[in-house]
Amino acid sequence: MRRVHLEAAEDFVQRIAYENDPVGAVKELVWNALDADATQVDVRFERSALGAVEKVIIEDDGTGISPDSTTKVFERLGGSWKKFASKTPDRGRYLHGNAGQGRLRGFALGTRIRWTTIGEGVQGRARTIVEATAAARNDFIISDPAPTNEPLGTLFEAAGLQSPKLRDLEREKAIPRLTTEFAPYLIAYRDVEIVYDGFRLDPESAILKDATYEFDFDFEERLHVASIRIIEWSLKTNRELRLCDSNGMTVDVLEPGIQAPGFVFTAYVSWDGMARHQGQHLLGPEADTPVAPLVVAAKEQLKEHFKARIRERRHEVVEQWKRAEVYPYKDDPSSESERVERETFDLVATTVHQQIPRPLKHQRAMLQLLKETVKLQPEHTNRILDDIFRLTSDDKAELDRLLNRTSLSSLIKASTAVSNRLDFMRALAHMVFDPETYKLVRERSQLHKVLENETWIFGEQFSLLVSDQSLDAVLAQHLHVLRREEESGEPVLRHDGRVGIVDLMLSRAKRDHDRRQHLVVELKAPKVTVGEKELGQIKSYALAVIRDDRFANVKTEWDFWLVTKRMDEFAAAEAEQDDRPKGCVWDKRIGSASVRVWVKSWSEIIDDCEGRLQYFKEHFNDPTLENGLDYLNLAHDSVRIPEVLRVVRQPNSPSLDTASQEN
DSSP states (O other), rough: OOEEEEEEHHOHHHHHTTEEEEEEEEHHHHHHHHTTTOOOOEEEEEEESSSSSEEEEEOOOOOOOOOTTTTHHHHOSSSOOOGSSBOTTOOOOOOOOOSOOOOGGGGGSSSSEEEEEEETTEEEEEEEEEETTEEEEEEEOOOOOOOSSSEEEEEEEEOOOGGGGGGGSHHHHHHHHHHHHHHHHHHHHOOEEEETTEEEGGGGGGEEEEEEEEEEETTTTTTEEEEEEEEEEESOOOEEEEEEEESEEEEEEEEHHHHHTTTOEEEEEEEEGGGGGGGGGGGOTTTTTHHHHHHHHHHHHHHHHHHHHHHHHHHHHHHHHHHHHHOSSSHHHSSHHOOOOOOOOHHHHSGGGGGOOHHHHHHHHHHHHHHHHTTOOGGHHHIIIIIIIIOOOOHHHHHHHHHHSSSSHHHHHHHHHHHHHHHHHHHHHHHHTTTGGGGGGGGIIIIIHHTTTTTGGTTOOOEEEEEEEHHHHHHHHHHHHHOOOSSSSOOOOOTTTTOEEEEEEEEEEEESSSOOOEEEEEEOOOEEOOOOOHHHHHHHHHHHHHHOHHHSSSSEEEEEEESSSOOHHHHHHHHOOOTTTTTTTEEEEEEEEEEEEEEEHHHHHHHHHHTTTTHHHHSSSOOOHHHHHHHHHTTTTTTTOOGGOOOOOOTOOOOOOOOHHOO
């Protein structure tokens, strides 16, 4: 028996173990088995009386680890033999891993891990046991090889981890992820079988459509050829864009960043140079790397695929309704206006078809209602609901009351406005928090331009007065709302003599009509960490206001918000002071005017908005990321948002109603 010490820092070993991702650990250990030419891999669990996972077992019939190479395998990271090979030695199958890190993922499954491996060595076949604990991740205890006649293979065991993350190993959560991970491999090598908790992975039975396209992309004035395989699934799983090498082995995984409503899919992008550029997709679309144009071209091909699929699905759904005799139109359109109405109905109805109840009676009623709504004849709606849905007297009375106060089209516009706000909150959270996105969002040309038309997020009571203008413009608007002429043409300057440019200025009249409240918002790009410099900038704006009599000698409340994703220790300390509300870093009063400076996080602002919209959130379906990105693209199509926020649009999709955008 010997102890092998891994030559790597303990915290680095812990970090690459990804201990919050047990399903990822299972994937890596299964890949290790497949790279060892296993044809049978069995993942099973031992559970407590309450059903909690207590032990994870992964067994394979691969070639095992040679007793002569066990020490070399466990004593260092990297340098795996796989780095210098493209296929397995016995069966000639494509290799997945080459970094030699898969064995460390076991700590995501247990605090005590053990491999019992049987392999061929110079002295013949032998069994070797390797053990490690989370208390000393860098140390592996390796037994002396013991001669054996047992079949080749490896048994991995992990136990001792008390973590709620192990619930992710349950079938309904894990099997979709494992299916999309191993689908190309299992389809290519039909002699391989992976059994997970008694369930055999069978990706082919879950495939709705499998399409492959070749495309090219340009890098450094040279065309490169790649391919994309798009598999649409019948199971529920996350959408993924997988960047693969020429053998289809995944190198990186990212979000597709497109809209394809109603489709669950995985896209596998294969390029022969991908293995040399691992991780470079994180650098963004403007990076000087071939991965950037590769991803852009792949997404364009993905969009084209789903544009065609949306058209196909629309036609399929309409044909199903016709066969079931629930489609509300009987004859072909007899005029151009009827044709346009029919196309509009098909677009709307097929977009929401998954929300339409299954019973044919309900489908017929809902489609008839949608038809009447499209025709803008709300007077028919109550009769249809009464005749088909058999509303209760209370429901009919409430509907009558609403329709007596406003039209159905107005109700639709109001609900659309609420829905748009919920969608925008989802898109905004993605813009400022998503690791792949927030570093690409620019402050002035993107985030600022979007928020100019979404100022409701700072408070319903405010209206926009100034955007991206100097303090002189702020003064002019301030005097305008007070109905006063400018007393002096002198410029408004910061204390150091420089001109200040504010992002957004909003205003409202207080209940006591002679008092005003102004809000000046200074936005920082999500990638910027706010510190002393940024605090000094916004304080200098506030100081310019309070030093200028034209601002300070009237009853006005000035609030300056510095909006950020994160702040450093200095800014955090400024924002947490015992004598002020949380986030208030400056509070001054001169005469009738008061000036306060706040540091506001995007988390606070989004939480506040969600609180105001909580009632509606409970009555609307939670917006998906696709809903949010679709709204962002439609409502702010003039803003050059990053490519990762672009989405596939349905053909001929209508623009948003102007009234619903004027929030």
